Amino acid sequence: MAVQTAQLESYLESFTDFVRATAPETPAWLRDLRDTAFARFCEVGFPTTRNEDWRFTNISALARIPFRPARETDRVVAASLASSHLAAWHMENALSRLVFIDGLFVPALSTIGALPQGVVIDSLRNQIAQRPAFVAEHLGRYLDTVRDPFCALNTAFLEDGAFVHVPRGIALERPIHLLFVSTAGPAHTPTMTHPRNLIIAEEEAQAAIFEDYVSFGAEIHAFSNAVTELVARGNSNIEHFLIEREHLQSFNFSTLRIEQARSANVASHSLLAGGALVRNNVHPVLAGEGGECLINGLFIGSGRQHLDNYMLVEHASPHCASRQFYNGILDQHAHGVFHGRIIVHKNAQKTDAKQTNRNLLLADDAQIDTKPQLEIYADDVKCTHGATIGQIEDNALFYLRARGIGEIEARRLLLEAFAGECLGRIKSGPARDYAQAVVEARLFALATPAPSPAGAAETKERNWEEVG
Amino acid sequence: MGSSTETIRDLTQQDYKWGFVTDIESERVPRGLTEDTIRLISAKKREPAFMLDWRLKAFRHWSSLEKAQAEPQWANVHYGPIDYQDIIYYSAPKQKPSLKSLNELDPEILRTYEKLGIPLAEQQRLAGVAVDAVFDSVSVATTFKEKLGELGIVFCSFSEAVEKYPDLVRQYLGTVVPHTDNFFAALNAAVFSDGSFVYVPKGVRCPMELSTYFRINAAETGQFERTLIIADEGAYVSYLEGCTAPIRDENQLHAAVVELVALDNAQIKYSTVQNWYPGDKQGRGGIYNFVTKRGKCAGRNSKISWTQVETGSAITWKYPGCILQGDNSVGEFYSVALTNNYQQADTGTKMIHLGKNTRSTIVSKGISAGHGQNTYRGMVKILKGATGARNYTQCDSLLIGDQCGAHTFPYIEVKNSTARMEHEASTSKIGENQIFYLQQRGLKAEEAVSMIVNGFCKQVFRELPMEFAVEAQKLLGISLEGSVG
Numbered sequence: 001m002a003v004q005t006a007q008l009e010s011y012l013e014s015f016t017d018f019v020r021a022t023a024p025e026t027p028a029w030l031r032d033l034r035d036t037a038f039a040r041f042c043e044v045g046f047p048t049t050r051n052e053d054w055r056f057t058n059i060s061a062l063a064r065i066p067f068r069p070a071r072e073t074d075r076v077v078a079a080s081l082a083s084s085h086l087a088a089w090h091m092e093n094a095l096s097r098l099v100f101i102d103g104l105f106v107p108a109l110s111t112i113g114a115l116p117q118g119v120v121i122d123s124l125r126n127q128i129a130q131r132p133a134f135v136a137e138h139l140g141r142y143l144d145t146v147r148d149p150f151c152a153l154n155t156a157f158l159e160d161g162a163f164v165h166v167p168r169g170i171a172l173e174r175p176i177h178l179l180f181v182s183t184a185g186p187a188h189t190p191t192m193t194h195p196r197n198l199i200i201a202e203e204e205a206q207a208a209i210f211e212d213y214v215s216f217g218a219e220i221h222a223f224s225n226a227v228t229e230l231v232a233r234g235n236s237n238i239e240h241f242l243i244e245r246e247h248l249q250s251f252n253f254s255t256l257r258i259e260q261a262r263s264a265n266v267a268s269h270s271l272l273a274g275g276a277l278v279r280n281n282v283h284p285v286l287a288g289e290g291g292e293c294l295i296n297g298l299f300i301g302s303g304r305q306h307l308d309n310y311m312l313v314e315h316a317s318p319h320c321a322s323r324q325f326y327n328g329i330l331d332q333h334a335h336g337v338f339h340g341r342i343i344v345h346k347n348a349q350k351t352d353a354k355q356t357n358r359n360l361l362l363a364d365d366a367q368i369d370t371k372p373q374l375e376i377y378a379d380d381v382k383c384t385h386g387a388t389i390g391q392i393e394d395n396a397l398f399y400l401r402a403r404g405i406g407e408i409e410a411r412r413l414l415l416e417a418f419a420g421e422c423l424g425r426i427k428s429g430p431a432r433d434y435a436q437a438v439v440e441a442r443l444f445a446l447a448t449p450a451p452s453p454a455g456a457a458e459t460k461e462r463n464w465e466e467v468g
Numbered sequence: 469m470g471s472s473t474e475t476i477r478d479l480t481q482q483d484y485k486w487g488f489v490t491d492i493e494s495e496r497v498p499r500g501l502t503e504d505t506i507r508l509i510s511a512k513k514r515e516p517a518f519m520l521d522w523r524l525k526a527f528r529h530w531s532s533l534e535k536a537q538a539e540p541q542w543a544n545v546h547y548g549p550i551d552y553q554d555i556i557y558y559s560a561p562k563q564k565p566s567l568k569s570l571n572e573l574d575p576e577i578l579r580t581y582e583k584l585g586i587p588l589a590e591q592q593r594l595a596g597v598a599v600d601a602v603f604d605s606v607s608v609a610t611t612f613k614e615k616l617g618e619l620g621i622v623f624c625s626f627s628e629a630v631e632k633y634p635d636l637v638r639q640y641l642g643t644v645v646p647h648t649d650n651f652f653a654a655l656n657a658a659v660f661s662d663g664s665f666v667y668v669p670k671g672v673r674c675p676m677e678l679s680t681y682f683r684i685n686a687a688e689t690g691q692f693e694r695t696l697i698i699a700d701e702g703a704y705v706s707y708l709e710g711c712t713a714p715i716r717d718e719n720q721l722h723a724a725v726v727e728l729v730a731l732d733n734a735q736i737k738y739s740t741v742q743n744w745y746p747g748d749k750q751g752r753g754g755i756y757n758f759v760t761k762r763g764k765c766a767g768r769n770s771k772i773s774w775t776q777v778e779t780g781s782a783i784t785w786k787y788p789g790c791i792l793q794g795d796n797s798v799g800e801f802y803s804v805a806l807t808n809n810y811q812q813a814d815t816g817t818k819m820i821h822l823g824k825n826t827r828s829t830i831v832s833k834g835i836s837a838g839h840g841q842n843t844y845r846g847m848v849k850i851l852k853g854a855t856g857a858r859n860y861t862q863c864d865s866l867l868i869g870d871q872c873g874a875h876t877f878p879y880i881e882v883k884n885s886t887a888r889m890e891h892e893a894s895t896s897k898i899g900e901n902q903i904f905y906l907q908q909r910g911l912k913a914e915e916a917v918s919m920i921v922n923g924f925c926k927q928v929f930r931e932l933p934m935e936f937a938v939e940a941q942k943l944l945g946i947s948l949e950g951s952v953g
Contacts, residue, residue, distance in 0.1 A: 361885035
């Protein structure tokens with residue numbers, strides 16, 4: 001508890017500084033939102049593994065590091081980055097590209113492009129200044145800051161992020177690329193960022209939004225705690241992507257809260273490849289009849305990575321369908337967690353919910369904890385879940401080798417096929433190509449046996465649980 | 469659907485047939501739980517010192533848990549607080565100190581068992597099942613003792629085992645479920661009154677099914693029995709238990725512990741048909757069934773198989789598990805759990821794989837009707853040394869009526885890359901077209917439902933010994949007649 005108290009004090013200090021620094025531009029409603037959220041965070045503190053939602057993920061290592069919000073001055077330095085530095089993360093064919101350095105929007109590095117009439121793609125900070133009434137109507141309305149302290153923390157430090165508004169009947173054919181770069185900053189001290197995105201798709205709107213988390217510069221502890229609220233109105237069709245590939249000292253927590261109205265169709269694709277301790281929350285609420293929701297994910301871990309996927313699908317209306325597919329590949333000492341929960345509320349008759357989690361363990365020290373759960377309070381439903389854990393099939397490997405394919409190549413092919421199941425569910429072409437390139441690079445590294453010096457360096461790092 | 473709905477209503481509202489009370493004199497200890505109660509129970513049973521020490525150790529642990537308010541809250545069941553000082557922890561039919569034969573047993577008790585369909589005297593004559601009957605807190609009769617004795621099989625009440633085989637008891641008691649295991653296991657270890665004890669010596673195959681019948685009769689008492697079964701190297705035993713209780717308005721606590729130990733190449737099959745009084749249609753009364761059951765496959769190639777049919781109890785909280793310690797050992801769990809009216813069940817299993825090439829199978833069928841809430845909670849843990857471990861899990865739920873709930877909470881933790889495990893679960897209601905199909909062929913809606921439910925449970929019933937399978941099917945029919953969705 002002593003650690004907890006000391007930590008909360010450090011956050012309190014950061015919060016006081018933050019409130020003072022942002023006071024002039026902060027409207028009263030936003031101040032209230034932040035204060036309430038911070039009070040809630042102080043009340044509950046960081047969760048322990050005794051909390052059922054955090055049973056397999058020990059975050060005491062994170063709680064112990066005194067993270068400070070990235071300062072304005074640091075950001076100025078960081079903003080001196082040239083766009084050539086970001087070339088590695090360039091997405092072909094993107095409609096717009098918004099670049100956020102340590103959580104703050106950098107217009108100089110971003111391109112909005114020509115947008116159809118009425119479409120707004122901007123930073124949240126600008127929109128809070130320009131259209132406070134519209135933003136206030138949605139911001140923080142759907143997020144559960146009571147249960148999840150990280151959502152509360154994000155709301156407390158809410159400052160900037162992406163804002164996307166697609167008006168009625170508009171279909172954006174090319175994806176919107178949101179690039180979140182965390183840097184070491186000039187001070188090289190552990191920093192935290194709390195990006196906050198708000199996406200509103202009106203009736204019959206269509207769009208694909210890509211959140212991409214990367215690191216730049218020295219590997220020091222960084223903590224990204226992102227929240228995205230996605231509102232999908234009637235008959236809208238939205239694809240959301242999340243790619244986490246920060247460096248191996250990063251903590252990445254993200255929450256995607258989806259509110260779906262009647263007959264809306266939302267797909268969430270996540271790909272966890274980087275980061276030391278990663279927690280990805282996806283929480284759709286099917287609030288209107290006939291909604292459809294696809295949650296598709298792939299997590300690939302090696303070294304001492306800890307990748308935690310927490311899904312909560314709430315069926316609150318009749319005739320909705322949800323699909324969850326998560327594939328995990330774990331090598332070396334990686335620890336994967338899948339926590340999928342489907343709640344079917346009393347009136348959500350004719351619900352069709354399906355959940356599948358498949359895992360490949362490539363090494364003896366890799367570990368997976370999976371917890372697919374069904375909670376059903378309606379009677380006329382069709383719900384299934386399944387989970388499997390296995391290895392690369394010897395037969396399949398033999399088959400390929402018998403046809404003259406080398407072992408490394410054969411393993412890579414099989415891993416790609418396993419990952420390909422997830423990639424195949426992506427509808428948007430450019431987004432799929434982009435994700436595929438990330439996956440292929442990651443799998444290539446996995447299939448190739450690591451040279452021994454890397455293994456020696458690795459032993460210096462400690463497991464998160466040992467630290468805790 | 470009108471007629472089928474009615475049928476369901478009729479079926480789900482059938483009365484509990486075993487709710488009578490037997491009027492016999494009984495001997496009780498005063499209400500409440502203190503160290504003195506435990507000394508008194510131990511003294512009444514004339515136990516050796518090591519038992520009393522063990523009980524007191526458990527009691528102290530339990531008291532510390534109770535002070536820390538560590539009574540488990542995580543289960544998906546809801547009930548008011550239990551006042552542990554308002555329970556009578558020991559109640560025994562007044563009887564002569566030691567019975568030579570069934571003829572000396574109180575005829576009232578014998579009549580009770582006859583009503584329950586277990587004529588002890590008759591069974592002694594017919595070949596088949598050896599029965600140990602536990603009435604309230606003590607074991608009242610064990611049949612077939614001599615015949616089993618010839619083979620060296622020990623089948624007796626726990627008290628008798630403590631008296632006659634203290635070394636065996638001492639060696640194995642608490643090795644699978646230690647007194648620190650959980651809140652109710654600690655309580656049981658402190659106050660347990662009786663239960664069954666089975667020891668099957670090396671290489672012996674028990675020629676008949678062993679069976680225990682548990683009956684709670686007295687009011688305001690709790691039943692805390694403890695069963696210990698040991699199968700020595702190469703032995704085989706199949707064991708059955710059945711339970712009933714009279715209808716009472718208050719809730720009664722039943723906190724049992726079952727420990728199984730299977731040594732090299734041994735095999736234990738444990739079947740339960742649990743039909744404690746489930747409470748009335750408004751959810752008043754009924755038994756709180758908080759049970760800890762666990763088996764240890766201690767030796768190589770050993771096998772433990774649990775089969776349970778859970779139709780009774782207001783609240784069931786039960787996770788028969790297997791610790792697969794020996795290489796190539798096998799654990800199995802087959803379960804049918806039915807909740808009707810206001811019953812709540814949170815049940816499942818734990819399979820802990822320690823040894824190499826260990827295998828486990830879990831098949832769980834949950835049926836919810838009325839306002840019943842049925843939860844499957846299972847854990848499959850494959851530890852680092854368990855190379856080549858294999859698990860298959862299937863849990864299906866059937867919903868009958870629109871007020872009930874079915875929940876699934878599996879935990880799968882794998883720390884070995886050679887492990888293979890599969891988990892599948894589904895939830896659905898009885899299809900209208902299935903019922904229509906059967907009705908079209910001249911079956912009544914009620915029969916159709918019964919047929920569908922029995923089909924749903926078939927995989928589990930197949931695992932039950934013959935006599936029990938028939939009983940279980942009947943029981944399910946009675947608990948659920950007319951349960952068309």
